[in-house]
Amino acid sequence: MRVLQLITQGRGGPVDHAVEVAIELARQGHDSHLAGPPGPHLAAAAEHAVTVHVAPVDRAGDLRGVGEVRRVLAAVDPDVVHLQDRRAGLVGRVLAGPRSVPTVYTLHGVPDRLAGLVPGNLPLARPRRRDRLRYLGLEGLLARTPRSAVVTPCQALAAYARDHVGIAGHRVHAVPNGVGRHWLGQQTGPAADPGPVRVVWLGLMQPVKRLPDLVAAVDRVPGVRLRLVGDGPERSRVEAAAAGSTHPERFAFAGFDPDPVRALRAADVVALPSAAEAFPMALLQAMALGRPVLATRVGGVPELVRHARDGLLVDAGDVGGLARALTDLATDAVLRRRLGESARLRVRENYAIDRTTRALVDVYEGVAG
Known part of the structure; x- marks a missing residue:
């Protein structure tokens, strides 16, 4: 055709x-x-x-x-x-x-x-x-x-x-x-560098993404760092939330990246705390790379991510639930590896x-x- x-x-x-x-x-x-x-x-x-x-x-x-x-x-x-x-x-x-x-x-x-x-x-x-x-x-x-x-x-x-x-x-x-063939052809496995658990968020900074919720949750969990890859109208507000947190050193703003493979490969966890979503490409791409995901139960996300099998799901707007899930992921490397392997297999077989x-x-x- x-x-x-x-x-x-x-x-x-x-x-x-x-x-x-x-x-x-x-x-x-x-x-x-x-x-x-x-x-x-x-x-x-x-x-x-x-x-x-x-x-x-x-x-x-x-x-x-x-x-x-x-x-x-x-x-x-x-x-x-x-x-x-x-x-x-x-x-x-x-x-x-x-x-x-x-x-x-x-x-x-x-x-x-x-x-x-x-x-x-x-x-x-x-x-x-x-x-x-x-x-x-x-x-x-x-x-x-x-x-x-x-x-x-x-x-x-x-x-x-x-x-x-x-x-x-x-x-x-x-x-x-x-996801395209080049995503599934990437090497997988946990990020090689030791140190703090690295959480990555990827997307367009809009109010619907609820990024202040993620900043607040990361601020509560010891030994976690958050890298935000993207830009948009909410960036100044999110930067202000990070600067006003108890641990501002935990947050890094990378800006828009046309090729996010490297950022996602460097992640231990990929998070998406949105109030509304459809079927996010960022989650698909992260799962294709074998990264465990932490997301909210909105829109089509539960159709993609099986709770406690491919990642962890929490209710939108529940900062406490987000922090507890982050704690579980940050303190359990075996859990992260199991979720990531299941996520990659799910994408390979279905998406x-x-x-x-x-x-x-x-x-x-x-x-x-």
Whole structure:
């Protein structure tokens, strides 16, 4: 099949996922194309027989960017267009519909104000009328585009799509994210350097990530250090929380890293204390490297992480529970090793990118008729 994927973001989990899918589609013999803003993600895909197209769309009303996507769509003439973020889902379906090009949109997550509608997530803010109109009403309308389907990375988001957006059940397909072959090809085992137990957090610093909770928990547990890999609007607040803690020397801010393999390999534990999640790539990547994870029971996380088998799960917002779980992991190297080995095996058997991509091709073939 000739598959065109569209992204409008420059980084993040959906971008990583789109690149992995594009590369695996090409490896499986499909004519794989990836369009989006210029950056290392396009370059990485191009190195693996993916045809890339520079087509930045800065906002939904970016007429020049929309024109670039229209040009790419006409030039590629794909069998199916796979839209990998919210803006791509809007622009791509508006452009593909009149051309009768089949579309697949991956709903990677929901806006913070609607997060509480996803089973397991904490409510973060009261939804406004315009949020319901924009993200529920408009998405429900777009999902009725002929020859289209919606993919979600977890069952929790599939329930949201059916129950709250109102998308017909036969149009919703839960296809878990997968990790690429290079992740599963990495050497594993505990981090070699002795010393304090190293906890790593990876992602975009937003209020939903509840990073002050993690700072407070680490501050309570002796012999633990936290390295935060990422950036975002909450960074100054998190830095202030670390500076005001009892042990500010325990915290390090690494900033955004386009290749987090080294940071995750250096971790003894990877933590994600979010109030809401879908199916986090950071956890998948950490588990692929054999790292035990500590996360909250939100969204699709319990579908991925089996408590006390692949990692430890706590309730969102429970700083005491987070600290107790950290203590268990920090004081028991055998537990960390057992959880990490189980996590890696779980990803290898269930969440490798070749399995994900074959499931996506089934969806593509279904909408293509």
